[in-house]
Amino acid sequence: DVQLQESGPGLVKPSQSLSLTCTVTGYSITSDYAWNWIRQFPGNKLEWMGYISYSGSTSYNPSLKSRISITRDTSKNQFFLQLNSVTTEDTATYYCARRADYYFDYWGQGTTLTVSS
Amino acid sequence: DIVLTQSPATLSVTPGDRVSLSCRASQSISNYLHWYQQKSHESPRLLIKYASQSISGIPSRFSGSGSGTDFTLSINSVETEDFGMYFCQQSNSWPYTFGGGTKLEIK
Numbered sequence: 557d558v559q560l561q562e563s564g565p566g567l568v569k570p571s572q573s574l575s576l577t578c579t580v581t582g583y584s585i586t587s588d589y590a591w592n593w594i595r596q597f598p599g600n601k602l603e604w605m606g607y608i609s610y611s612g613s614t615s616y617n618p619s620l621k622s623r624i625s626i627t628r629d630t631s632k633n634q635f636f637l638q639l640n641s642v643t644t645e646d647t648a649t650y651y652c653a654r655r656a657d658y659y660f661d662y663w664g665q666g667t668t669l670t671v672s673s
Numbered sequence: 674d675i676v677l678t679q680s681p682a683t684l685s686v687t688p689g690d691r692v693s694l695s696c697r698a699s700q701s702i703s704n705y706l707h708w709y710q711q712k713s714h715e716s717p718r719l720l721i722k723y724a725s726q727s728i729s730g731i732p733s734r735f736s737g738s739g740s741g742t743d744f745t746l747s748i749n750s751v752e753t754e755d756f757g758m759y760f761c762q763q764s765n766s767w768p769y770t771f772g773g774g775t776k777l778e779i780k
């Protein structure tokens with residue numbers, strides 16, 4: 557069965573960069589599909605952040621384009637989120653998710669990130 | 674960006690009720706509309722794809738309808754396990770966006 561698991565620091569200071577890891581088991585991220593980061597703010601709003609495809613191409617939400625980078629380590633079947641110059645408004649639960657066609661069919665359990673000094 | 678407006682924000686119901694949740698798009702999105710359920714402290718779970726297509730493993734009491742700008746998720750005879758948040762998501766154009774959610778709670 558396909559499983560995704562996020563990991564991250566939990567707490568980041570304003571102006572620093574955040575780095576999150578999504579470890580995928582049960583499916584190779586180089587076989588097919590797009591591998592996404594989605595975040596959920598306090599109050600429940602969901603925001604799609606970006607993806608890296610099975611071929612390695614990336615696409616980002618224009619609202620984040622100057623701060624975001626998604627990369628991968630195919631040997632470990634992991635992909636990563638880096639978000640630069642974080643502010644308190646980046647406090648959220650971060651999910652990684654697989655996109656099949658046009659919808660998200662598998663999600664990780666989420667990792668909570670707080671931005672605070 | 675396409676804005677999805679869900680209504681009502683909160684719906685208080687009794688187990689056994691039939692309920693309808695609405696999602697309205699700011700422009701036509703054909704049938705590129707998907708529904709998710711999120712229970713407390715869990716990640717979202719796909720319920721319906723392409724407005725009305727069922728998902729394997731999802732109970733048959735969940736159904737979807739609509740196209741263009743107006744969509745509905747219906748739950749026939751709500752069960753206690755159905756309480757939580759429901760979100761719609763569009764994939765007609767980038768960036769993909771989500772609605773603000775409807776909270777289904779016990780009356």
